[in-house]
Amino acid sequence: MDYFDILISVLGSTIRLSIPLIFTALAGLFSERAGIFDIGLEGKMLVSAFASACIAYLTGSPWIGLAGGIATSVAFSLIHGFASITCRGNQIVSGVAINFFVAGITIVLGQAWFGQGGRTPQLDASGRFSPIVLPGADAMRGVPVIGPIYADVISGNNILTYLAFAAVPISWWILYRTRFGLRLRAVGENPGAVDTAGISVSWLRYRAVICAGILCGFSGTYLAIAQSASFIQNMSAGKGYIALAALIFAKWKPVPVMFACLLFGFLDAFSNFMQGKSVPFVGEVPVQIFQALPYILTCILLAGFIGVANPPKAGGVPYTKER
Amino acid sequence: MSTASVPLPNWIAYGVIPLLNLLVAFLISGFVVWLIGENPLDALVLLLQGALGSGRGIGFTLFHATSFIFTGLSVAIAIHAGLFNIGSEGQAYIGGLGAALVALALDHYVPWYVTMPFAVIGAAVFGAAWAFIPAWLQAKRGSHVVITTIMFNFIAAALMVYLLVHVLIVPGKMAPETRTFLPGGQLPTLEWVMNLFGSKLEDAPLNVSFLIALVMAFLVWVLIWRTRLGYEMRTLGVSPTAAVYAGIPYARTVIVAMLLSGGLAGMMALNPVMGASARLQVEFVGGAGFVGIAVSLMGRNHPLGIVLAAILFGILYQGGAELSFDMPNITRDMIVVIQGLVILFAGALEYMFRPAFVRIYQTFAKV
Numbered sequence: 245m246d247y248f249d250i251l252i253s254v255l256g257s258t259i260r261l262s263i264p265l266i267f268t269a270l271a272g273l274f275s276e277r278a279g280i281f282d283i284g285l286e287g288k289m290l291v292s293a294f295a296s297a298c299i300a301y302l303t304g305s306p307w308i309g310l311a312g313g314i315a316t317s318v319a320f321s322l323i324h325g326f327a328s329i330t331c332r333g334n335q336i337v338s339g340v341a342i343n344f345f346v347a348g349i350t351i352v353l354g355q356a357w358f359g360q361g362g363r364t365p366q367l368d369a370s371g372r373f374s375p376i377v378l379p380g381a382d383a384m385r386g387v388p389v390i391g392p393i394y395a396d397v398i399s400g401n402n403i404l405t406y407l408a409f410a411a412v413p414i415s416w417w418i419l420y421r422t423r424f425g426l427r428l429r430a431v432g433e434n435p436g437a438v439d440t441a442g443i444s445v446s447w448l449r450y451r452a453v454i455c456a457g458i459l460c461g462f463s464g465t466y467l468a469i470a471q472s473a474s475f476i477q478n479m480s481a482g483k484g485y486i487a488l489a490a491l492i493f494a495k496w497k498p499v500p501v502m503f504a505c506l507l508f509g510f511l512d513a514f515s516n517f518m519q520g521k522s523v524p525f526v527g528e529v530p531v532q533i534f535q536a537l538p539y540i541l542t543c544i545l546l547a548g549f550i551g552v553a554n555p556p557k558a559g560g561v562p563y564t565k566e567r
Numbered sequence: 568m569s570t571a572s573v574p575l576p577n578w579i580a581y582g583v584i585p586l587l588n589l590l591v592a593f594l595i596s597g598f599v600v601w602l603i604g605e606n607p608l609d610a611l612v613l614l615l616q617g618a619l620g621s622g623r624g625i626g627f628t629l630f631h632a633t634s635f636i637f638t639g640l641s642v643a644i645a646i647h648a649g650l651f652n653i654g655s656e657g658q659a660y661i662g663g664l665g666a667a668l669v670a671l672a673l674d675h676y677v678p679w680y681v682t683m684p685f686a687v688i689g690a691a692v693f694g695a696a697w698a699f700i701p702a703w704l705q706a707k708r709g710s711h712v713v714i715t716t717i718m719f720n721f722i723a724a725a726l727m728v729y730l731l732v733h734v735l736i737v738p739g740k741m742a743p744e745t746r747t748f749l750p751g752g753q754l755p756t757l758e759w760v761m762n763l764f765g766s767k768l769e770d771a772p773l774n775v776s777f778l779i780a781l782v783m784a785f786l787v788w789v790l791i792w793r794t795r796l797g798y799e800m801r802t803l804g805v806s807p808t809a810a811v812y813a814g815i816p817y818a819r820t821v822i823v824a825m826l827l828s829g830g831l832a833g834m835m836a837l838n839p840v841m842g843a844s845a846r847l848q849v850e851f852v853g854g855a856g857f858v859g860i861a862v863s864l865m866g867r868n869h870p871l872g873i874v875l876a877a878i879l880f881g882i883l884y885q886g887g888a889e890l891s892f893d894m895p896n897i898t899r900d901m902i903v904v905i906q907g908l909v910i911l912f913a914g915a916l917e918y919m920f921r922p923a924f925v926r927i928y929q930t931f932a933k934v
Contacts, residue, residue, distance in 0.1 A: 283653075283713070327915035336651055336713055338915030340860055345907025349599065351900040356603035362898070485717055492714060530733060536725035539718035543700070546710035555711065 248392070254513050255397045259405065260471060262509030264289065264480075266408045267463030268487035269494070269501045270415050271456040275321075277419065277496060278452030279432035279558040283339030284324050285460060286484025287346035292317035292464025294350040297364040297475035298357070300371045300468075309371070309469050310404075314461030320346070321457030322450075329449045332562035343484075351477045362477035364468075373402040373470040404466045409502070411459065416498040418455075428452050432556035435563040445563045463487075489542040496556065508538040573925045581867065584920055585913060589865070592908040599904055605894050617889025618882040622761050624889070626771025630843065632874075632881030633773070636780040637835035638859025639866060639873040640787050641828045645712075646868050647791055648824035649804035654701060654716025655832035656856025657723030658694040662833020663840045664727065665693030667735075667745055667847035670840075674752030682752055686841060687779065687834060694833015695826040697723060702825030706818035712825070720856075731849055745847040754842040774842030776834075783831060784870040790827075791870075800824050832856060854903075861906050864914040880906070 268285050275282040292313035300309025320342055327338040351362035358364055378399035385395045419425035427448055431438045435445045467483075468475045490508050494500035515534030522528045575584075597607035618628045638655045645652035652658075669689040673682045701715035731743040754774040761768045791797040803810040803820050811817050839851045858880055865879070866872025887902040912919075 281713075283717075323911075327911070331916050331919045333915035333918060334651075335915075336653070337860070337864065337910060340653070340857070341907050341911035341915050343907070344857065344861075344903055344910060348900040348903030348905075348907060352599065352603065352898055352904055355898050355900075356896050362900070482721065485721065488714070489718060530729050532725040532729040536722045539721045543704070543710070543715055543718050543722075546715060547704050547708045548710070 252392050252396050254517050257513040258510040261512045262505045263405050263408045264463040264466050264483050265487045265490055265505035267459050268484055269491045269505050270411055271459035272491040274452050275456035277432045277556055278428045278449050279556055280328055281335040281560045283336050284342035286480055287343035288317045288320050288460035289464040289484050290480040291320055291346040292461040293468035294475045296465040297468040301365050304371050306373045306469050310465045313465040314458050317461035318454055318457035321453040325450050325453040329446050335560050364475040367473045372473055373404055375400045375402055402470045404470045412502045432558055435558050486538050489538050493542050493545055511537050587920055588912040592912040595908050596905045603896050613893050614886030614890045618886035622766030623769040623771045626768040626773040627885040628881040629777055630773045631884040632877040633777040633780045633838045634835050634855040635858050635862045635877035635880050637831055638856050639862030639877050641832035642859045642863035643868040645828040647804050648800040651713050652716055652828045654719050655859045656852055657720035658697045658829040658832035659835040659852045659856050660723045660727050661697040662690040662694035663836035663847055665689035666836045666840050670748045670752030674749040677751055690833040690836050691830035695830040698825045698829025702822045706821040743849050748845045753845045772843035776838040776842050784874050788870040861910045
């Protein structure tokens with residue numbers, strides 16, 4: 245295989261592996277910019293994967309599956325919101341609780357309903373989001389360099405992939421060009437000022453966690469019924485935490501979030517590709533290095549060695565209106 | 568008016584409300600059991616029989632509890648200093664490396680009681696070392712310890728898989744684990760304690776590390792409430808600005824608290840690695856570090872509460888395992904559900920019922 249073909253195949257899988265990260269990291273972006281830490285991204289992703297797989301199996305429609313995934317994920321966002329906004333509980337504890345609950349309940353219910361060891365039944369092609377071949381992909385294939393990139397990297401993905409890339413500018417526009425976005429960012433920095441302006445801090449934060457729930461719904465659905473054809477236990481496998489790392493790595497900004505997710509997706513794709521291959525002079529590079537690299541990079545960033553990552557000021561602090 | 572600042576008597580704040588939270592968590596767990604078509608009361612009876620009905624059951628219950636006491640203390644000590652250490656899982660994993668290296672080095676030459684103190688130190692030092700970088704980053708660079716400890720859990724997992732697959736593996740074997748320790752590198756079981764009560768341990772791996780855990784619980788109590796360092800940590804936990812104003816060194820206290828926390832997490836490894844399987848295996852921690860969060864929250868961060876909460880979780884783990892034999896619909900993952908609910912209601916939603924209690928209390932207190 246020549247180097248160009250390898251590059252195309254690694255880039256293709258980079259895209260596929262980045263999509264759930266992009267949705268999830270954008271979800272974290274909405275929540276954390278509004279001052280609500282969200283460790284529960286992983287759990288929301290997993291529960292929406294389970295819900296979308298179940299519903300797509302029952303109805304045979306991926307779109308109803310997507311709606312179900314989003315609704316379930318939003319329900320869990322609201323639990324997180326209730327705990328951290330209304331009850332002023334510890335946001336990290338609440339996120340951890342959601343992750344645990346979901347990790348268990350998806351397997352328990354999956355086993356009780358379908359009896360396949362926590363899996364959901366395999367979906368056929370009509371129950372999933374299938375790849376879309378963009379117009380002219382086959383005609384372009386002959387063109388050198390651009391042809392294969394267009395045909396094998398850009399074309400041939402499913403609708404959710406394109407939605408993920410659309411979600412990045414949309415999120416940017418919402419956060420930086422709408423009144424809601426301005427207030428959302430303000431409530432993450434100084435909720436007291438927002439309250440003084442006569443805007444409800446709670447309602448604003450609730451809307452932010454609902455946005456996060458919707459985006460997590462997309463990422464879970466992507467995992468279960470676009471990338472695979474069923475729910476498998478613990479299929480999010482730490483992606484929620486990588487997305488959290490990407491969010492920090494991108495310093496809580498939407499467009500850098502996309503690049504951070506693509507970088508971490510690339511590391512994942514590259515480590516899959518490197519499995520069992522040896523590098524000249526070095527020998528076989530352990531895949532664990534690539535697996536650990538996103539976390540190591542994020543820690544180095546957090547340490548302030550690559551720029552400074554300043555989290556939203558009011559992040560993690562429950563807002564108390566009066567004493 | 569806001570109810571957050573109205574004081575409640577201790578027996579309500581530390582007695583009734585936590586119990587009510589737990590009760591709700593267990594009621595919802597029962598609801599889930601009912602939802603999947605089993606009788607929750609039958610399930611409860613089977614669970615208790617499995618966990619406490621025999622010497623073997625009790626042995627397994629206390630074996631699980633041992634790990635949870637260590638990780639619960641680890642989480643609690645950090646919480647007292649105002650730090651949330653989610654990294655107990657990774658610190659315990661690396662602690663296992665310390666314990667295993669000591670056991671591998673000494674088991675040929677000395678009996679277990681000579682190995683044990685070195686293994687305790689080895690596990691604690693390795694666990695503490697893994698907590699040091701997040702601690703230092705928090706203290707000196709202001710990086711949030713929650714995020715860095717999560718990252719370090721994943722880094723620990725990758726590192727340990729690498730070491731077990733490439734370095735510590737027995738040549739010629741497929742399983743990524745070290746060789747089995749000789750008796751000099753194992754911790755003996757507490758068979759004799761069971762015999763005192765006229766019962767048998769059978770194959771339950773309850774071992775000496777249970778006693779170490781109890782000693783550590785006592786030492787943590789002494790440290791937190793009877794020493795100057797503990798006072799400094801608690802002050803920092805309540806108000807970092809007040810602590811700094813009072814001359815308590817912020818960076819030093821944060822780092823020391825995290826080192827102690829990591830050390831306790833590391834000691835957890837003694838129980839599974841040297842007590843049960845007598846070898847270092849992939850993923851031997853098995854989520855005990857995260858259970859520590861639930862245990863610490865449920866035990867209100869007090870060593871006595873932690874020991875009791877750890878035993879309760881031991882009952883859930885052992886009873887849940889037995890239950891899944893009798894009711895195949897209820898898999899072991901049901902424990903994870905209960906754990907999540909306990910963390911949710913005893914931790915995140917701990918103030919949910921408070922406003923109602925304040926109202927009730929005020930109605931009656933006026934009289």
